[in-house]
Amino acid sequence: MKFSIDKNIFSNNVNTVLRAISSKTTIPILSGIYLELKDDGLTISGSDADISITTFITQENADNNLMINSLGSIVLPARFFNEIIKKLPGDTLNIEVLENKQTIISAGKSEFTINGIDAINYPHLPEVATDNQIVLSTDLLKEVVSQTVIAVSNQESRPILTGVNFEIKDGKLKAVATDSHRLSQRVVQLDSSSDYDFIIPGKSLLELTRTINDDLSEIKMSISENQVLFSLGDTLFYSRLLEGNYPETDRLIPESSNTNVVFDATELLASVERASLLSHESRNNVVKLQINTLQNSVTIYGNSPEVGTVEENVQFKKIEGEDLEISFNPDYLKDSLKVLGTSEIVMKFTSPLHPFTIEPQNEDDNFVQLITPVRTY
Missing domain, CATH: 3.10.150.10 (DNA Polymerase III, subunit A, domain 2)
Incomplete structure (x- = not known):
């Protein structure tokens, strides 16, 4: 040669x-x-x-x-x-x-x-039929991946949770990931009459987004029994699929809430980052959010017995429902806010010990993040 x-x-x-x-x-x-x-x-x-x-x-x-x-x-x-x-x-x-x-x-x-x-x-490349390809906008695929891959598990004890579950049905793509402490789900319209249900490792999806060329407008996806193929112009990206059935996650997302607060995402992120400065010095890394609807206030607390405490009144756009005090891992909320890509979000709570959700205030954007609170007593 x-x-x-x-x-x-x-x-x-x-x-x-x-x-x-x-x-x-x-x-x-x-x-x-x-x-x-x-x-x-x-x-x-x-x-x-x-x-x-x-x-x-x-x-x-x-x-x-x-x-x-x-x-x-x-x-x-x-x-x-x-x-x-x-x-x-x-x-x-x-x-x-x-x-x-x-x-x-x-x-x-x-x-x-x-x-x-x-x-x-040298091993042969996997064989994946390309006669039934699904065409995805490059920007949309990258957005869906970034919004869901943050919730995959890093623990190999439950391999199925180290991936993102893609379900294509009735002209919609639902992508969901959970590590059992948090969940992220995005649903988008899709021009496809085929039905698929498969799980792509989170590590594969991260490498895929890094491989995509910025001037590529669309990506073609082909699925076989144990492989997925993404066609990126003159580049082909293959990934194995995870074997097994993904947990039924729909039941985890609350259908109703007792307390709702609308925040500016950027302002809330800044407040959580300040509170987490001290919570990171603590063994359990927890911050507390106190919502008082009568006094029309939202307060966030961070605490480290070794260093000190932080307390901040958080700016919000709207508040409704019952008073609430809830504790959670601030890193999960920070990750959620960073990938929401919107100016206003609504946090919906049911009780101090039940998972709460973070969604875009714009209802047209079918995207929800769920975080499990931490019991502090």
């Missing part, structure tokens, strides 16, 4: 694929990056068995400056290979694979020779 290519374009594609390569893999060949050169262009792939990413650099596009001398394939040590490319001078990169799998990488007056691995042993 022998070719030359625009160094910056090649490096950008390698960086994309590197997101799927783990340095901790127990399968040695998966620590490498796979290159395959055919008549129509160059394929670059990486995988850690959970995520696979492949990109294609076509020869048709003159900007790629891809000059093919001989076809073939090779697997090269990913991290080392990437460092070499970044350090090479000039605008054009030359790669030649010798018969003994040694690979010569050169640019300008610099030349490296590294040992490659026979590509015949």
Whole structure:
């Protein structure tokens, strides 16, 4: 195999694929990056068995400056290979694979020779049928992921909760995640007549959003029995799906409330961040919210026995219902407020020991966050 290519374009594609390569893999060949050169262009792939990413650099596009001398394939040590490319001078990169799998990488007056691995042993990409693709707006997908992935669990003791549950039914997509302490759910309209129910690992979704190119307007999603494929232009992103049934979460969201408060999201976030300065110094990391409808006031308290206390009257837009005093983890509320992406939110409470919800004041935005309070007595 022998070719030359625009160094910056090649490096950008390698960086994309590197997101799927783990340095901790127990399968040695998966620590490498796979290159395959055919008549129509160059394929670059990486995988850690959970995520696979492949990109294609076509020869048709003159900007790629891809000059093919001989076809073939090779697997090269990913991290080392990437460092070499970044350090090479000039605008054009030359790669030649010798018969003994040694690979010569050169640019300008610099030349490296590294040992490659026979590509015949590299695992095949997952097979996912693309005849029934679901088209999603790039901005919408990134928004749904950011709003739900904050609630996935980091505990492997319940693997199913480390993912986001996607349910597509009746022309709607419902994405929901919970770690049993909080929940985040977003529902959006979808132009699809198919029904699906699947769970994508939260880590995969985070890598997906980092892989998406900013100038990409739409993404095509294909689902198989145990894999999901996102088509991002010339880049394909595969992720395994989590096996099992996701908990029934609809019943967790209260249908009614006894106390409602409308806040400016930015002002409330600032208040919670100040209160959490002291709560973080405490062992239990809890803040208390006191709502007094008769006095028309909302007060937030933070406390650390070692440092001191903080008390602040929180600005609000509207208050209605019963008096309430409730304690909770402030980090959960901060995460919720940061991803709401709206100016006004409504917090709905039923009782001091029941989960409360945070929703956009705009009812057209079908998005709800739920937080379980902390018992402090």
